[in-house]
Amino acid sequence: MAKRKRLTAPDPERLAVPQERHAMPISDIPTGIIPTPRRAPIADVAGQASAVAALEKVAAEMQAARSEGRMAIKIALEDIAGNYLSRDRVALDEAEMEVLTASLRSRGQQTPIEVVEIEGGKYGLISGFRRVQALRAMADTGEGPNHALAFVRHPEDASDAYTAMVEENEIRVGLTFFERAHIVRKSVAAGVFSSEGEALKELFASASRAKRSKIKSFMPVVDQLGSVLVYPNAVTERLGLALAARLGTEEGFGSRLRDRLRKAVPKTAEDETELLTKALQGKQPKAPAAKQSQKAAVGSEIGAGKSVEVSFKPGELRLSGPGVTPALAAQIRALLETSEGA
Known part of the structure; x- marks a missing residue:
C-alpha cells in the first residue's frame, strides 16, 4: 500500500504581502534590452532631400552673386593687369596716395576693385587703380597681403568697361x-x-x-x-x-x-x-x-x-x-x- 505524503502548513513569512519596489529608471536599462523607436524610412529620405536642396540653393545663390558681380573675391595682385584699359588717371598725387595707404594699413581694403576676366587666368583692371598701386607697394614691403578684394564684372564691350572706369573715378575723386x-x-x-x-x-x-x-x-x-x-x-x-x-x-x-x-x-x-x-x-x-x-x-x-x-x-x-x-x-x-x- 502506497505511503501518503503528509501535508505541512505553509510558512507564514512566505505568505506575507510582498513589499513595494520601485521600477528601474529607463536610463539605467542596458542598451538593447528595450528597442529604440525609429522613424519610418520615408522620413529619413525626406530629411536628406531637404538638406541637399537647401545646400544647392545656397550654392546657386553664391554662384549667381559671383557671376553678377555682387560678391567680392580674393585675387592675387600678380594676376591683375593694370594696363587692360588706358587709364584716365594721368598722374597719382603723392599726398593722396599716402592717405590711401595709411587707410589700407589700418583698416584693410574696405572697397573692392572692379575687374574683368581675361585670357590666361588673369583679370583686367576696370576701376581701383590707386588701390591696386597702394596694395602692391604694401605687399612689396611686407605691410599688406598679396591679394585684392574684387568684384568680377562682365561688360558687354570695351565701351562699357571704359564708362565704368570713368564713372567710378568721377564719383570718388573728380577727374x-x-x-x-x-x-x-x-x-x-x-x-x-x-x-x-x-x-x-x-x-x-x-x-x-x-x-x-x-x-x-x-x-x-x-x-x-x-x-x-x-x-x-x-x-x-x-x-x-x-x-x-x-x-x-x-x-x-x-x-x-x-x-x-x-x-x-x-x-x-x-x-x-x-x-x-x-x-x-x-x-x-x-x-x-x-x-x-x-x-x-x-x-x-x-x-x-x-x-x-x-x-x-x-x-x-x-x-x-x-x-x-x-x-x-x-x-x-x-x-x-x-x-x-x-
Missing part, C-alpha cells in the same frame, strides 16, 4: 579736365568709340552739355602739350581754356611752348603753372587790347565762310551751325573769362 580730355582721346585712338562726340556722350553721359564742351575744348592742350607737361593735373579749367584758345588760333604757339617746357623742366606744379601763365601773357597786351584782338579773332573765324545761327532769349545766347567750332567756342569762353576778370 581734372585734362584727364577727362585725355581719356576721350585715348578711347577714340583705341577704337573703342568712333568719334570724340560719341566718346564724350558715352563716357560723360551724366555731365551737362557745357561741361562736355569744356572737355572737348581741352583737346588741343592734350594733343600739343600732353607729352611735355610734368604736372598736367595742375592745369586749372581757366588756364586750360586760355591755352586751348591760343593753341587753336596762334600758329607756332604750341611748338614754342613745348620748347620752353622742355628746357625749363619744372620741379613743382607751381613752377609749371607759372611758366604756362607767363607764356600766355607774353604776347598779350593790356586787357582792353587783348579783348579787341580776341574779338577780331572771333570775327575772322565766323567770317571764314562758315555760317553761324544766333538765337537769344533772356539769360541765354545760343550759337549754332557749322561755323561753331571747338576753337571758336574756346575763344569765346576765354573772351568772357577775360571780361569777368577785368
Whole structure:
C-alpha cells in the first residue's frame, strides 16, 4: 500500500504581502534590452532631400552673386593687369596716395576693385587703380597681403568697361579736365568709340552739355602739350581754356611752348603753372587790347565762310551751325573769362 505524503502548513513569512519596489529608471536599462523607436524610412529620405536642396540653393545663390558681380573675391595682385584699359588717371598725387595707404594699413581694403576676366587666368583692371598701386607697394614691403578684394564684372564691350572706369573715378575723386580730355582721346585712338562726340556722350553721359564742351575744348592742350607737361593735373579749367584758345588760333604757339617746357623742366606744379601763365601773357597786351584782338579773332573765324545761327532769349545766347567750332567756342569762353576778370 502506497505511503501518503503528509501535508505541512505553509510558512507564514512566505505568505506575507510582498513589499513595494520601485521600477528601474529607463536610463539605467542596458542598451538593447528595450528597442529604440525609429522613424519610418520615408522620413529619413525626406530629411536628406531637404538638406541637399537647401545646400544647392545656397550654392546657386553664391554662384549667381559671383557671376553678377555682387560678391567680392580674393585675387592675387600678380594676376591683375593694370594696363587692360588706358587709364584716365594721368598722374597719382603723392599726398593722396599716402592717405590711401595709411587707410589700407589700418583698416584693410574696405572697397573692392572692379575687374574683368581675361585670357590666361588673369583679370583686367576696370576701376581701383590707386588701390591696386597702394596694395602692391604694401605687399612689396611686407605691410599688406598679396591679394585684392574684387568684384568680377562682365561688360558687354570695351565701351562699357571704359564708362565704368570713368564713372567710378568721377564719383570718388573728380577727374581734372585734362584727364577727362585725355581719356576721350585715348578711347577714340583705341577704337573703342568712333568719334570724340560719341566718346564724350558715352563716357560723360551724366555731365551737362557745357561741361562736355569744356572737355572737348581741352583737346588741343592734350594733343600739343600732353607729352611735355610734368604736372598736367595742375592745369586749372581757366588756364586750360586760355591755352586751348591760343593753341587753336596762334600758329607756332604750341611748338614754342613745348620748347620752353622742355628746357625749363619744372620741379613743382607751381613752377609749371607759372611758366604756362607767363607764356600766355607774353604776347598779350593790356586787357582792353587783348579783348579787341580776341574779338577780331572771333570775327575772322565766323567770317571764314562758315555760317553761324544766333538765337537769344533772356539769360541765354545760343550759337549754332557749322561755323561753331571747338576753337571758336574756346575763344569765346576765354573772351568772357577775360571780361569777368577785368
